[in-house]
Amino acid sequence: MSVASIIGQALVLFGTFFYVLSSLGLIRMPDVYNRMQTATKSATLGSLGVIIGTGIWAIGEVGSYSWIPKTLIIAVFLLLTNPIAAHALIRAAYKSGVPLWEGSVVDKYKEANYSLEQVEEIGESLEEPSQEVETNE
Amino acid sequence: MKRILAIVFILIIGFWMAKALDQVPFGEDRMLVGKYYLEHVKEETGAVNAVTAVVVNYRGFDTLGEVTVLFIASTGVAALLWRKKRERTAKTEGSVVLTTGARLLLPFIMLFGAYIFIHGHLTPGGGFPGGATIATAFLFLYLAFTVYEIDHKIFEPLEGLAGVGYVTVGLIGLAIGGYFLFDWIWQTWGIGRENIGRLFSAGFIPIIYTLIGIKVGTELTGIVDNMVKEPEEGGQ
Numbered sequence: 001m002s003v004a005s006i007i008g009q010a011l012v013l014f015g016t017f018f019y020v021l022s023s024l025g026l027i028r029m030p031d032v033y034n035r036m037q038t039a040t041k042s043a044t045l046g047s048l049g050v051i052i053g054t055g056i057w058a059i060g061e062v063g064s065y066s067w068i069p070k071t072l073i074i075a076v077f078l079l080l081t082n083p084i085a086a087h088a089l090i091r092a093a094y095k096s097g098v099p100l101w102e103g104s105v106v107d108k109y110k111e112a113n114y115s116l117e118q119v120e121e122i123g124e125s126l127e128e129p130s131q132e133v134e135t136n137e
Numbered sequence: 138m139k140r141i142l143a144i145v146f147i148l149i150i151g152f153w154m155a156k157a158l159d160q161v162p163f164g165e166d167r168m169l170v171g172k173y174y175l176e177h178v179k180e181e182t183g184a185v186n187a188v189t190a191v192v193v194n195y196r197g198f199d200t201l202g203e204v205t206v207l208f209i210a211s212t213g214v215a216a217l218l219w220r221k222k223r224e225r226t227a228k229t230e231g232s233v234v235l236t237t238g239a240r241l242l243l244p245f246i247m248l249f250g251a252y253i254f255i256h257g258h259l260t261p262g263g264g265f266p267g268g269a270t271i272a273t274a275f276l277f278l279y280l281a282f283t284v285y286e287i288d289h290k291i292f293e294p295l296e297g298l299a300g301v302g303y304v305t306v307g308l309i310g311l312a313i314g315g316y317f318l319f320d321w322i323w324q325t326w327g328i329g330r331e332n333i334g335r336l337f338s339a340g341f342i343p344i345i346y347t348l349i350g351i352k353v354g355t356e357l358t359g360i361v362d363n364m365v366k367e368p369e370e371g372g373q
Contacts, residue, residue: 075244084238091232 008057015049222289
């Protein structure tokens with residue numbers, strides 16, 4: 001048992017623990033948005049731990065350094081893609097009208113969209129008379 | 138009533154198949170042809186990956202058939218959905234995160250797809266997974282941007298040329314070695330005999346897999362392109 005394999009095993013254990021936490025969150029959380037939040041973050045962290053841990057474990061166990069660059073590439077790719085996927089999923093869920101949990105108190109996104117519509121309506125009502133004036137001339 | 142009948146019927150079929158498969162021992166050494174492949178794959182084809190050697194070299198006709206099936210699928214979708222003027226169905230642009238992510242990740246996905254099909258004789262994968270990965274990159278572009286469209290003047294000729302290239306490699310084998318898909322680079326020329334397990338080895342497997350990768354990538358992209366478009370309003 002070298003130091004590298006102990007570190008690797010600890011990282012894999014750490015990652016698996018966060019996997020368990022994320023699946024627990026999937027059962028525990030009340031609505032889609034909370035579930036996505038727990039699942040994405042802790043599953044990404046867990047994957048990073050497991051993947052890089054495997055690479056470090058391989059150094060200690062097999063003595064091979066060729067695992068580390070591969071695992072690093074996979075980890076970076078996962079780190080870049082997982083948040084984008086979660087963002088797209090949550091945005092699509094919101095746009096298709098999935099309701100928020102009853103306990104949620106504020107929906108700033110809806111308010112922002114609503115006020116944006118109002119601004120546009122005011123702008124249109126301001127433009128209309130000016131057009132009439134132009135036609136009158 | 139219908140559902141119960143269906144379940145009973147499926148159970149009978151399942152029991153029958155399980156009964157038949159029960160006679161086949163699991164995990165025992167029952168390889169007859171497989172043993173030959175494993176023992177002779179290196180000196181006969183130069184490939185380290187036995188699967189790609191079997192798929193491209195020993196049973197090249199199957200792969201040619203698969204490529205033909207994909208080509209027919211792509212042509213069939215194009216023929217079914219053909220209209221003179223068609224535009225994308227998507228109306229809302231993806232969010233900024235999605236478009237930026239697509240721009241950022243596209244070259245990496247393409248690179249990885251090319252890596253898969255170029256290294257078909259060394260690592261798991263080959264032309265079909267590599268081509269599918271490249272098509273995924275284009276699917277990503279289609280999902281993230283509403284205005285994106287592939288250049289049909291490049292894509293369709295490339296698809297045809299890759300297929301023609303595969304058949305040409307086989308026909309050169311027919312001229313040199315006497316039968317279709319004869320591995321002339323390895324058997325006759327002996328290129329790469331001393332570096333088995335490196336990139337420049339395994340005869341025509343990398344060449345054919347590069348052609349298949351390009352072909353599958355362009356074909357699946359063409360299918361995606363056909364399916365995300367609808368006839369223009371007011372048009373035909």
